[in-house]
Amino acid sequence: MSDYDYDLFVIGAGSGGVRSGRLAAQLGKRVGVAEESLPGGTCVVRGCVPKKYLVYGADFGEAIEKSKGFGWSVENVTFDWGTLRDNIQTEVNRLSGIYSTILEKNGADLFRERAELVDAHTIRLCKSGVTKTAETILIAVGGSPWSPNIKGIEHAIVSDDIFHLPEQPKRMLIIGGGYIACEFAGVFAGLGTDVIQAYRGGRLLNGFDAEVRDEVGALQKRNGIDTRFNISPTEIRKTDGGFIVAFSDGSKIGTDCVLMATGRRPKTDTLGVKAAGVDVDSNGAVKVDKFSRTTQPNIYAVGDVTNRINLTPVAIREGAAFIETVYKDNPTAFDHDNIASAVFTRPPVGTCGISEGEARKRYGDDVTVYTTSFRPMKNVLSGSEHRCFMKVITQGKKEIVIGVHLVGDDSAEMIQMVGIAIKAKLTKADFDSTCAVHPTIAEEIVTLKPRELNKTTVVT
Template identity: 90%
Template sequence: MSKRKYDYDLFVIGAGSGGVRAGRLAAQLGKCVGVAEESLPGGTCVVRGCVPKKFLVYGADFGEAIEKAKGYGWSTENVSFDWTVLRDSVQKEVNRLSGIYSTILEKNGAELHRERAELVDAHTVRLCTSGETKTAETILIAVGGSPWTPDIKGIEHAIVSDDVFLLPEQPKRMLVIGGGYIACEFAGVFAGLGTDVIQAYRGGRLLNGFDAEVRDEVGQVQIRNGIDTRFNISPTEIRKTDGGYIVSFNDGSKIGTDCVLMATGRRPKTDTLGLDAAGVDVESSGAITVDEFSRTSQPNIYAVGDVTNRVNLTPVAIREGAAFIETVFKDNPTAFDHDDIASAVFTRPPVGTCGVSEGEARRRYGDDVTVYTTQFRPMKNVLSGSEHRCFMKVITKGKQETVIGVHLVGDDSAEMIQMVGIAIKAKLTKADFDATCAVHPTIAEEIVTLKPRELNKTTVVT
């Protein structure tokens, strides 16, 4: 029996959603698989992202539900909130889920190394704690991203999104710096838990890159949630004082707070991977350059997930990991389709979006675009007294009015967009939507009863 040329058929650096999926599938095919993870298995989503974040959103929603229940006849006296109970409950569940990810790998025969790994050359990785080196015929990089913060004086006094879940106590005042989905979500969470929140952003509207009307609606959502939103300012210094922190901005203003959350974006986590030594090219952003099959500039090294900065969503990393297995180990070259991916932003209420924005639609198709919108007060909010509303937008192209974009802001938007995403992926038309009978009384029924919005065809919404 001939000696194996490499220690592993596949070595995966990073045990997040994409890495675990690929490692498990390869092991199930009988391949010899090694996986290295410096943190808890499960990656950003399970450990410090989507999952614990959504639990915090639920926590804030329960508080609002208790308050709004008065309109439905419920007595809500003597209600209190304990941050440490929520925090510890979330961490207990995170640890349980991380354990499941470990078990998935190990039960399928993959060897899990609980330490950081870096590339030595195209076929060799070094385990940084033990100092061992391992060789592999194929290497998959799935290390994700990490929070980025601006280089300003006193930045060491700020926390990032990774730190939010372990705060020793709930701050009475919080300054959230940033206007992306992470900033908007955490501002909404802590406002809902009773913290006085200021959200400061260098731009003029939140959620850059989203549909313009969605951005405006989310701005109103934050205001209705009691968040003091301030635009067109950037921080220049964070100074610690006896009473908290003073943050200075480029317009001369200063904001006092107990906690500074820098939610200014995430970047691929590639600076300590040894990519140069392995001959792997990166973009100026630090993202690993890959082709449609997730292959890097080094033919035996692949990369999936946020480290490639394509579509930074957990389900996308999972699909990319599965496509990698088809390509490399099943002789079935498979490229994951990154178009028309439904996603959600868990503001309170949330955003659901799939397809192109109106601005992008008009840049691509000019006047050959029809837009349908509505805005209304959900039935649930009538008796509760809630000021939150629902906004819906459907974008179509051509005489057949193929639906190319749907954008929702309001209760249950994240749930609805998953189903609507199927229709967009199937290239259904507005007539197909109209032919679908409504379910009454629901929020979702409005999607199949939308009327066109009158719009000057020379106007481009950006």
């Protein structure tokens, strides 16, 4: 047995940290885990899980309204924000308890306080002041919301605060054009709030396929969201009636709530990385190699704190690869290519592989694009104007599928299955030879025609 208190100490009990700690403890390693918030991390406590419940809440409201076309008559429909908010928190606490139990039942010591690095093998528990030593340290602290330093920024909330709002705002101004901003805009518009979404760029969802960005811009408007582009906030002023936000173009917007959804950054500013010899980049992300090893050989990092691909399942896979590498003599580098993901706009986005713009940069004209846009049959009787957009990108004579991008009902569910096909490097011919399931939205994926036959414009 080593002279250290622990074989492994994990800082952060989110998805990646809990998976790593549990697997190490199951191997008989002495494991310590520190978490300053609720175990479960961003996803369970203040991210994916509670966010998805809010999306469901908004969807129920729309479903009630649209059910009239199918013969339903529902009178005196009301929505109570407090009920939804509190029910979500009850479920969050239940799930967090499960994460705690997972660690403790497997023999890991869970410290419910913030931890910081003292040196390469020493951790200080900040609340109690106790220090612990470990042979190996895993950094899994995730990220936190970032807001611009403008006058009156203290009057704004961030995404972490959304789930605890005492009342549903009648008016909400959301600053940002990324997936967090787009998702919350769709949620609160669906719950009946008047939403304005303001973004410094000219299109929402920077980094996504251009046609997907255009489709999302259109669906936000169909959801009643007032989208405004090419403006940045310069000041937030509190008034008797709410807040006035001034923008770079001289415009002003009055609102009851200002949500800054302007991005997230790795949570390393108070972690003590410098003292431990761990290098970070200009945004605070921990620098790691393909095996998640930092510049300090005995310290590793997984999840959002490394700013590679900031998704919960990725953090879990990185954690499992870390265990294989360090404790099973099986050096394993998680493959970050072709990871399927979803944006829970209403309706959602599903995407896997590369965008058309990236495909043309890599392969030039050796790319073929297939698209379709249609109104799902459910929306015909309901009266909904939402459409479904599908795009498949192939490369080479064999037409290997290198990107699939979906916007519309059930896109998040479909892209998981399509992701298997892309990971397996299947071809368009494989898609075409697969018999359709009728009548479904998904059947269109295996019946797509080249974009030029659809008389649409190439967008990069």
